[in-house]
Amino acid sequence: MNEQETVIVLVEDDPNIADLVDMYLRQAGYRVYQGADGEAGLRLVKDRQPKLVILDVGLPGGLDGLEVCRRLRTTSDIPIIMLTARDGEVDRVLGLEMGADDYVTKPFSPRELVARVKAILRRADGPARDTPTVLAVGDIEVDQGRREARLRGEVVPLAAREFDLLAYLVENRGLALTRRQLLDGVWGADWIGDERTVDVHVRQLRKKLTDAFPLSTVWGVGYRLD
Ligand code: CA
Secondary structure: OOHHHOEEEEEOOOHHHHHHHHHHHHHOOOEEEEEOOHHHHHHHHHHHOOOEEEEEOOOOOOOOHHHHHHHHHHHOOOOEEEEEOOOOHHHHHHHHHOOOOEEEEOOOOHHHHHHHHHHHHHHHHOHHHOOOOEEEEOOEEEEOOOOEEEEOOEEEOOOHHHHHHHHHHHHOOOOEEEHHHHHHHHHOOOOOOOOHHHHHHHHHHHHHHHHHOOEEEEOOOEEEEO
16 A cells, blocks of 8 residues: 555644644655544544544543544544553553553654554554454454454454454464563564553453453463463
């Protein structure tokens, strides 16, 4: 796919940050549409059909970034990167639990943000063209073609990254995988982030897939799908 045509919606009310990020993204070849509040962001996503959304948590008006993220997730698994203002874990974890794919904490390096955008888009464009396969793990079906997980036949709504993690675990079933291996395999070797990201996504998968999800924590190592 031509990156020239890749549309990104950027929702950020601080014009200095928005313009800086916008500039870096354009330099990287993306087409950027900016919104300064939640309503504008949702409208842009609907109208512009972006490949990725960058979403500030703290937005003016009735819709903050978390609410926008939650609303987007009800209809779409579009990749979402959250921008958080506070260094506290709450925003970060909450951002991920809302179904965001990634986050950066302000102040951040625009270069790093662009690197994450590229990594996520590469992932999103990547393996989908392969032969569709459906793999069963107990009562759970993982449908690679439709990028869908089903629990006893019912579709379980997963964020894009949650699905990628699940698919990777299924492909490597029976193996104890370190958090680093999971980061490399799911987020990409060039992903700059910490290993707790894996734990947050695992927690989400366990919650959504319930006790039917046979994932063991291997102490001192990481995780193993049984
Ligand atoms: Ca803000």
